[in-house]
Amino acid sequence: MDGSIPNLAGQQKRYLETQLGLFASGARVDTAMQIVTAHPKTADHADFSAVAAYLSALQWNPSPVTGLGEHLRVGQEIYTHICAACHDADGRGQATNRVPRIAGQHYPYLRRQVEEAARLHRDLAPPEMSSALRGMRESEKDALADYVARLGNSEPLSDPERPHRP
Ligand code: HEC
Numbered sequence: 001m002d003g004s005i006p007n008l009a010g011q012q013k014r015y016l017e018t019q020l021g022l023f024a025s026g027a028r029v030d031t032a033m034q035i036v037t038a039h040p041k042t043a044d045h046a047d048f049s050a051v052a053a054y055l056s057a058l059q060w061n062p063s064p065v066t067g068l069g070e071h072l073r074v075g076q077e078i079y080t081h082i083c084a085a086c087h088d089a090d091g092r093g094q095a096t097n098r099v100p101r102i103a104g105q106h107y108p109y110l111r112r113q114v115e116e117a118a119r120l121h122r123d124l125a126p127p128e129m130s131s132a133l134r135g136m137r138e139s140e141k142d143a144l145a146d147y148v149a150r151l152g153n154s155e156p157l158s159d160p161e162r163p164h165r166p
Pocket residue numbers: 006018078079082083084085086087097098099100101102110113114117120121124125126129133144148
């Protein structure tokens with residue numbers, strides 16, 4: 001389990017349903033997922049609802065793959081300013097608006113999605129958010145994805161920032 005495949009247990013039901021539909025129609029592209037949704041057993045959209053309901057009721061994985069734990073405060077700052085408005089302060093997403101839960105998602109998957117975030121959110125993001133995302137440094141993207149992977153974990157956010165060397 002390298003964390004490149006997202007946790008789906010405990011994900012928002014409406015979000016899962018929409019995404020399965022998008023994979024099936026080809027609007028969201030992922031070869032493995034296209035093969036799955038083209039399978040005769042999943043071709044019926046009623047089954048998407050059933051799968052989404054099943055997955056959303058499962059217990060969220062409490063120990064996702066995380067990053068290096070550096071600069072988590074930077075990640076927290078960015079998250080609070082530009083992500084929490086929709087994904088919620090604790091990263092649980094929204095049941096009604098198809099905003100996915102991202103708290104406790106695997107770091108490698110999140111890191112990839114943060115890279116794509118400007119595109120991923122293009123229909124919903126206000127322009128200042130898109131430009132903030134595009135202007136982010138690599139180290140800030142690492143910190144943001146790592147912070148989100150750790151969100152929802154009961155451990156308090158320790159400050160791993162190393163003491164400044166003179
Ligand atoms: C304007 C509301 C909004 C804001 C602000 C926002 N998001 Fe999202 N985000 C969404 C919605 C809605 C989706 C689902 C998009 C879709 O249907 O494909 C999403 C999808 C995602 C996904 C994909 C989740 C998955 O399981 O594939 C990630 C990761 C994500 N957002 C991270 C972020 C981060 C990090 C920020 C801050 C930099 C952010 N979002 C800001 C609304 C928002």
